[in-house]
Each structure stands twice: as structure tokens, then as C-alpha cells.
Amino acid sequence: MLLAAVAAASAEVAATRSRRAKVERIAAALTAATPAEAVVVAAYLAGELTQRRTGVGWASLRELPPPAQAPTLDVLEADRAWSAIAEVAGAGAQGERRRLLEALFARATEPEQRLLRGLALGELRQGALDALVVEGLARATDAPLAEVRRAVMLRGATPPVAEALLAEGSAALARFRLEVGRPVHPMLASTAADVAEALGKAGPAAVEEKLDGIRVQVHRRGDDIAVFTRTLDDVTSRLPEVVEAVRTLPADELVLDGEALALGADGRPRPFQETAARTGSRVDVPTARARAPLSAAFFDVLHVDGEDLLTASTAERHDRLAALAPEAMRVRRVVVTGPEDEHAAAAFSASALARGHEGVVVKALDAPYEAGRRGAAWLKVKPVHTLDLVVLAAEWGSGRRRGWLSNLHLGARGLDGGFVMLGKTFKGLTDAMLQWQTTALLELAVEQAGWGVVVRPELVVEIAFDGVQASTRYPAGMALRFARVIRHRPDKTAAEADTVDAVRAVFDRARATGESSG
Numbered sequence: 001m002l003l004a005a006v007a008a009a010s011a012e013v014a015a016t017r018s019r020r021a022k023v024e025r026i027a028a029a030l031t032a033a034t035p036a037e038a039v040v041v042a043a044y045l046a047g048e049l050t051q052r053r054t055g056v057g058w059a060s061l062r063e064l065p066p067p068a069q070a071p072t073l074d075v076l077e078a079d080r081a082w083s084a085i086a087e088v089a090g091a092g093a094q095g096e097r098r099r100l101l102e103a104l105f106a107r108a109t110e111p112e113q114r115l116l117r118g119l120a121l122g123e124l125r126q127g128a129l130d131a132l133v134v135e136g137l138a139r140a141t142d143a144p145l146a147e148v149r150r151a152v153m154l155r156g157a158t159p160p161v162a163e164a165l166l167a168e169g170s171a172a173l174a175r176f177r178l179e180v181g182r183p184v185h186p187m188l189a190s191t192a193a194d195v196a197e198a199l200g201k202a203g204p205a206a207v208e209e210k211l212d213g214i215r216v217q218v219h220r221r222g223d224d225i226a227v228f229t230r231t232l233d234d235v236t237s238r239l240p241e242v243v244e245a246v247r248t249l250p251a252d253e254l255v256l257d258g259e260a261l262a263l264g265a266d267g268r269p270r271p272f273q274e275t276a277a278r279t280g281s282r283v284d285v286p287t288a289r290a291r292a293p294l295s296a297a298f299f300d301v302l303h304v305d306g307e308d309l310l311t312a313s314t315a316e317r318h319d320r321l322a323a324l325a326p327e328a329m330r331v332r333r334v335v336v337t338g339p340e341d342e343h344a345a346a347a348f349s350a351s352a353l354a355r356g357h358e359g360v361v362v363k364a365l366d367a368p369y370e371a372g373r374r375g376a377a378w379l380k381v382k383p384v385h386t387l388d389l390v391v392l393a394a395e396w397g398s399g400r401r402r403g404w405l406s407n408l409h410l411g412a413r414g415l416d417g418g419f420v421m422l423g424k425t426f427k428g429l430t431d432a433m434l435q436w437q438t439t440a441l442l443e444l445a446v447e448q449a450g451w452g453v454v455v456r457p458e459l460v461v462e463i464a465f466d467g468v469q470a471s472t473r474y475p476a477g478m479a480l481r482f483a484r485v486i487r488h489r490p491d492k493t494a495a496e497a498d499t500v501d502a503v504r505a506v507f508d509r510a511r512a513t514g515e516s517s518g
Contacts, residue, residue: 001037003078003108004071005029006044007115010124013045017416019132026136033075035167040075042162044115046133047124050079050159051086055097056120058446064117065102067110078104078116121446122456129417130158130495137162143170151176153185153372156232178308180221180253183228185372187257187300189361189380191502193509195349198362198379199336205365206314207345208299208333210358210380212269213261214276214491216296218246220254227260231493235279240289245296249324253305256321257369258298258331268356272487273432279491299331302369314377315365335365349381358382384464385506387412387480387498388489390419391459394441395452397426397434404434405441405452410463410483412476413499419457420476420500428464428484437488460489460497468507476500478507 009029013022026045033041043050081104088097105113118124134152138145143165151161154176164172178184192198199205215230216239225243227236236243242260262270262278269275274292277283301321302309309317321330334348335341349360359382367377389410397406407426411419429437437459444455463483471479480503 001033001041001075002071003073003075003112003115005032006041006075007109007111010045010115010118011111013129013132013417014124019415022132022416023135023139026133027139030137030140030162030166033166035163037075038162038166039159040079042133042137042159044075044119045136046130046158047119047122048130049082049119051082054082054086054120055088055093056085056101057443058121058448060098060101061117061120064113065106067105067113068107069109071109071112073104073107073112078108122444122458123446132417133158133162137165141165141169143173147173149373150371154178156183156185178255178303178310180255180303181219181224181226183217183219183226183232184302185232186215186217186230187370187372187378188374188496189378190374190376191498192362192379192381195345195360195362195381196342198381199342199345201376202362202364202379203366204335204337206318206333206335206363207348208331208361208363209352209355210361210382211259211261211297211331212272212275212356212358213259213297214279216242216258216260218242218254218256218258218296218298220246220249220251220256222252223247229279229491230496231491233279238279238283238285239294240285241294242296245329251305251324253303254301254324255303256298256325257300257302258296260294260296262292263295276488276491296329297331298325298329299333300369310369310371313366313368314363317369337365353383385466386486387463387465387503388460388492388496389422389463390457390494390497391437391441391455391461392419392421392457393452393454394437395424401426401434403438405438406434407452408437408461408485410461410480411457411497412503413494413497415500419494419497421474422476422478422500422503423474423480423483425463425480425483425485427482428486433485433488440488440490457494460492460494462486462489468503470507476503478503 009025012025016022029041030038040050085097085100108116134149138148151173152158155161217228219226225246226234227239227242229235239260262275264270278288278294301317304320334344336345352360362379364377389412391408392411393409394405395407397404407424409421409424411421414420440459441453441455444458445453446456447454464486465480466482468478469481
């Protein structure tokens with residue numbers, strides 16, 4: 001399959017706002033691919049290279065050779081070329097990488113060069129685009145969409161599922177199961193305005209503390225223990241306290257879901273940045289551990305000694321967890337079975353806030369564990385309006401902030417897979433946060449100008465705001481009021497950011513209840 005066909009499909013997907021049209025065009029491209037090609041095609045249409053890192057940045061792509069006049073480059077050749085570029089290391093690496101880049105781009109036509117550049121810089125990596133590829137894959141193979149989604153979540157990636165489906169059909173989906181040692185996408189929570197609303201949606205439920213830590217998924221097989229983040233990165237070596245805690249549990253095989261967080265001497269959570277810093281690639285673990293030791297707190301178990309528990313209810317899974325982990329290693333909770341318990345749930349929520357935690361998560365007792373899904377079975381309740389938004393660009397600061405990227409352009413996920421800008425903010429940023437985000441955003445830059453940088457939409461920030469107001473300035477017709485940064489969320493992907501619909505729900509709810517929305 002020629003790369004030109006993928007470039008054409010990508011351009012057509014980007015050009016239409018119709019979700020159905022996007023899915024149908026993706027399905028057509030996947031149908032035309034062989035199983036081996038489907039691995040690459042699925043990744044490219046989701047806006048990603050199959051190689052996670054290539055060492056290629058925007059500076060490397062400022063000067064490219066003239067495009068080829070006719071398409072001759074196929075997708076597997078392009079993938080092999082990127083693998084060769086990613087493997088370059090040692091003395092003379094910069095020159096060799098440049099030579100390989102020029103050789104690849106010289107074979108590409110102008111549309112193919114645009115695709116390759118966009119993939120290298122992450123310009124095509126748009127929040128919900130992978131979800132569209134999953135839908136397109138189901139359409140291309142006549143496989144049940146729910147089963148394809150489940151396979152992707154259990155495998156942790158779409159391309160391997162695409163290869164199996166195109167080679168074997170729907171029967172291949174049965175092979176994708178929870179495997180100890182291979183992380184799955186975590187189940188996620190939607191938002192509720194308060195505990196009463198959450199209980200009204202969930203019915204009989206557990207109300208759990210929402211800890212201000214980093215989400216961890218821990219896999220154990222005998223003495224081998226691995227710790228993964230919510231983005232499925234392996235951070236085992238950086239979190240020895242979590243490994244040591246799980247090693248004490250009475251099971252040979254385990255998959256646990258929970259949080260790791262730094263606590264002060266008083267038992268209250270320390271600032272989130274101290275916890276998040278423990279997953280950094282350059283962290284000095286012994287020093288960091290001495291400065292901010294972590295505690296593990298688990299709230300779910302997905303597998304115990306050969307038994308998968310994904311389809312078991314919340315209540316059943318917690319019973320298994322309670323039989324394994326001592327109370328000190330479990331997230332605090334209270335069970336609410338009827339209206340008479342709502343006062344106790346509200347009191348528990350207040351006590352969670354008093355202990356320094358973010359709020360609570362209300363979990364329906366009869367719900368299975370839906371890996372990678374954000375539905376109504378889990379509902380988070382926080383005391384203030386917050387959103388997880390994606391940084392689209394940043395402006396250079398002035399005055400005492402000169403030399404730092406300060407004013408952030410914020411976007412929510414749109415239905416078409418792109419991002420919709422909702423406003424800007426520089427409020428809430430400490431000097432340490434400014435320094436960190438300047439470094440991080442320069443690494444994500446795809447365009448630099450005198451005013452600032454346009455970046456790949458990857459960095460998630462948690463934003464507090466006082467309301468949502470009507471606005472003709474921004475494309476969604478809405479803007480955040482008094483937005484301020486609570487914290488950076490490098491542990492979250494752009495696909496986990498809030499949607500425009502979630503913002504509109506806040507706007508509509510405020511209008512319906514007569515609250516100020518602007």
C-alpha cells in the first residue's frame with residue numbers, strides 16, 4: 001500500500017467535520033491494507049508513528065529536500081525508515097539521523113511529506129482520533145464495536161488489534177485478554193456536580209476518597225512486580241515503595257489499580273508536584289524517596305491468581321481486594337445503599353476534603369471494570385469547578401516572567417477529534433511551574449514566533465474556573481471565567497482531557513439553575 005493513499009485518507013479525515021464521514025474514510029483505508037500494513041496505517045491515521053520516540057524535532061524538519069514527483073514509497077518502507085532513524089545513537093548520530101531523514105523525505109511526494117512531518121511533530125495527534133480509528137476498524141471488519149474497543153483497551157494499542165482483525169476476522173478478538181504484566185487502560189470517572197447528583201445516577205454505590213496522587217496499575221507474577229502509570233509507562237524502578245508494598249500481599253498473581261502519593265507527617269497529602277516528580281525520567285530515586293516517600297493506596301483489583309475480575313461487580317472486586325490488602329493499603333470508602341445513607345455520604349465527602357484530598361468518587365456497586373471507558377458508573381465530585389484541558393500554545397511572559405512561557409492557550413476535545421480553544425490563563429503558576437512548563441512546552445513546539453510557541457496538543461493541565469460564559473471570540477461560543485492553573489498533569493494523555501460537551505454541560509447547568517455563568 002502506497003503511503004500516498006494514507007496521506008490522502010488523513011487529509012480527507014481532517015477536512016470533514018462529520019464523524020460518520022471520518023469513520024467511513026478510515027474504514028476504507030484499513031480495508032485496503034494487508035494485515036501487516038494495517039499496523040502502520042492504523043497508527044498513522046491516529047496521528048502517531050509506531051516508534052514512540054525518533055529523536056526528530058521541529059528544528060530537524062525546517063529544511064527538507066524537494067518532494068518527489070510521483071508516489072513510490074509504501075507504508076512499510078516508511079515505517080522501516082522511521083525505525084532506522086529512531087535507532088541512531090552514539091557519535092555522529094545527528095549527522096546520520098539527518099541523512100536518513102533526507103533520504104526518506106526525498107522519496108515522498110508533497111502530500112506524503114506533509115503527513116510524515118505531521119506524524120514526526122505530533123501535529124496530527126488529536127485527542128479522540130484514536131477512537132475514530134477504532135470505529136473505522138470495526139466498520140472495516142464488520143466486528144462488534146464494543147468488542148473491538150474492549151480488545152484495544154486490553155491490548156493497550158489499536159495497531160495490533162487491527163492486524164489480527166484483518167488477518168483472522170472477529171474470531172481474533174477472543175485472544176485479547178487481560179495478561180498479567182501487560183497494562184490495560186484504566187477505567188475513568190465522569191463528573192457530577194455534587195454527591196447527591198452522583199448517587200442519583202449510580203444508585204447503590206461506594207463513595208471513595210479521591211486521592212491527590214498518581215494513578216498506578218501494579219502487576220505481580222511471583223517475585224516480578226511492575227508498576228505502570230495511567231499512560232501505561234513502566235515506572236517500576238522509580239517507585240520502589242509501591243513494589244515493596246505489593247510484595248507483602250498474599251497472592252502469586254495480581255493486577256491492582258490505585259494511587260501512589262506522598263504524605264506528610266500528619267497524614268495529609270503533600271503537594272501533587274512532589275508526588276508527580278517521582279515518575280520523572282531523570283529522578284534520583286534514593287534522594288527523591290528520602291525527600292518525599294510514597295504510600296500506596298489501592299481501590300480495585302482486576303486479577304487474582306489466574307482469575308480475571310474485569311466483569312465482576314464493584315462490590316465483588318472490593319471484597320477480593322479487602323481479603324488481600326490491609327486497610328492501611330486501601331482507599332477509604334463508605335457504602336451507600338439507599339436515600340437514608342445520603343447524609344453519611346455527604347459527611348464522608350466533607351471529611352475527605354478536611355483530610356486534604358480532592359473530593360470523592362462515587363462508584364456503582366453493580367458495575368464491571370470497563371477498561372479505558374469514562375461512563376456513569378464512576379462519578380467524581382470536587383468542591384470547585386475543574387477541567388482537564390490541553391495546552392495548544394503559550395505566550396512569552398513579560399516583567400518578572402520574561403524568559404518563561406506563561407500565558408497558556410487552553411483547549412477541550414472536540415467531537416471531530418481536534419481541540420477547541422476556550423480561553424487563556426497565566427494565573428496560578430508558581431515560579432517552579434513556569435520553569436517546568438517552559439522546558440516541557442519548548443520540547444513540544446511545532447512553531448515558534450516572537451509572541452510564543454504553538455505546541456503539539458499533549459500537555460494536560462488541570463484548570464479551576466468560576467464559571468463558563470457565552471463568547472463570540474472562541475469557536476465553541478463559550479469561554480472560561482477566571483481560569484487558573486491548579487497543576488500540570490503529565491500523567492494524563494490528551495485523549496483523557498475533558499470534551500467541549502463537558503464544558504457545555506457546566507454552562508447549561510448554570511443557566512438552568514440561575515447560577516452565574518458570565
